[in-house]
Amino acid sequence: MVISAIQSHIRSIEKNEVLYEEKNFDKRIEAIDFIEFHIIDQLEDLLQKTTAPDELHLLKDRAEKIKTKLEEIDSKLFQKLRADIRSVGCAGNEFKAMINKYIDLDLSDSQHQQEAGYDNLDIFINGLFSLQAMPEQTKELELEMVYYQKTPARVVFEMAEQVSLMQEDIFFDLGSGLGQVAILVNLLTGVTVNGVEFEPAFCDYARDCATELNLPEVKFINTDARQADYSEGTIFFMFTPFRGEIMQEVLAALRKESLLRKIKIITYGPCTAEVGLQGWLSPVSMKDDNMYKLTVFTSC
Ligand SMILES: C[S@@+](CC[C@H](N)C(=O)[O-])C[C@H]1O[C@@H](n2cnc3c(N)ncnc32)[C@H](O)[C@@H]1O
Incomplete structure (x- = not known):
């Protein structure tokens, strides 16, 4: 130029x-x-x-x-x-209508993407939720733990639309990072949400954000997902937070819960393949090779 x-x-x-x-x-x-x-x-x-x-x-x-x-x-x-x-307060359709004034919420494209693709909706949600700069990680992750990466906001909107959530459901985001999935799910559906996150600085950040938006039904628990209490959970979301032994241990804990009540596990990213191998879970939709597509499993 x-x-x-x-x-x-x-x-x-x-x-x-x-x-x-x-x-x-x-x-x-x-x-x-x-x-x-x-x-x-x-x-x-x-x-x-x-x-x-x-x-x-x-x-x-x-x-x-x-x-x-x-x-x-x-x-x-x-x-x-x-x-x-x-x-x-602004939840469900009201929240969507508020966003739709500024961003096109057409959700038809994101389920065909082959990777976690971000767009203007992410920029908007980042601006709306981010009060501070992203905090530094204070704890070293173990080998099988996956570093922080956000689920694209459009995928969370889709999840809220696709998965029928009841008011009595308790939604868990395992490895909740800065809290965006948890906060969005609460704003979009009104259900109670718990985020479980290993990194204390991420947890503090997410709590500040939920407090700033006055969302008392969004809680963040700073612990290793292997040690969390899932006794109230009915829906568990994972954007590949961990792999291998850690994943197996967490799935074993969820299986125990599934013996007491029906649960759903929703996956996004490479963990879908690992979760899909569990005999006690059945996928709600047909198997799909695209790992960047939401997959919903129900306990048998
Ligand atoms: C791929 S990010 C997903 C973040 C968030 N769920 C989202 O989708 O926007 C994975 C997160 O899991 C956390 N994590 C990894 N291992 C964990 C464990 N054993 N217990 C709890 N959190 C863990 C990481 O610190 C990171 O924030």
């Missing part, structure tokens, strides 16, 4: 009133992305090569100012939505 093209892009973003309307979150994401990865990157590149940097510095400042202005609109929007959830 030559300087005149950069100037023209900056001018058109500056003047584009649509971007400054609160509702146009999608368009702002595109604009922020373009400023960051095309305009600013390009200017930094040019700055390395020039002997007359003044004009480039001015353009870079201008681009950064627009980016900050757009980000502030999002940040105010999230503050407002958090306050609404906290004070008025």
Whole structure:
């Protein structure tokens, strides 16, 4: 991009009133992305090569100012939505309608993906739930424990739609990380949710987030999933939190629970294959080789 093209892009973003309307979150994401990865990157590149940097510095400042202005609109929007959830409460269809004002919630695509693919809904949910930067891990994971990675938000929305949850269900997210699945499931369905997480800093973060949104039915338990109390659980979600022996131990604990009441296990990612080998569980839908598709198992 030559300087005149950069100037023209900056001018058109500056003047584009649509971007400054609160509702146009999608368009702002595109604009922020373009400023960051095309305009600013390009200017930094040019700055390395020039002997007359003044004009480039001015353009870079201008681009950064627009980016900050757009980000502030999002940040105010999230503050407002958090306050609404906290004070008025906003669950189920109301919560979906609130999100649908800003993001297209068409769920038809995500079940065909071959990997955990993220999109604008994730950026929106990250903004809505994230109050602080992601905390540092304080405990070393054991070999079979899987490091933190989020379930794509769209997959959680799909789970809430596909799996019929009753008000008396108690949903567990095993390896709940920063708490996004647990919080979303509660907001989307109203059921009580427990997250079980090995890393204390992640657990604290998730608790702060649930408290900020005033969600007393979302709890986070800081323990190893092998030691957790599952005596109240009816639905257990796993986005491959662990493998091998740990997985076998946790599944044995869940099997014990299944002798007392019917339970469901919902998997996402590579753990689906491991869970699928359990003779006491049957998949609700046909077997599918795509591991990045939700699979629901019920106890026999
Ligand atoms: C792939 S992430 C999934 C995070 C979250 N469930 C989600 O889908 O957004 C796996 C999480 O499991 C946690 N974990 C790994 N082993 C664990 C164990 N034995 N007990 C509890 N949590 C564990 C990790 O710290 C990590 O946060």
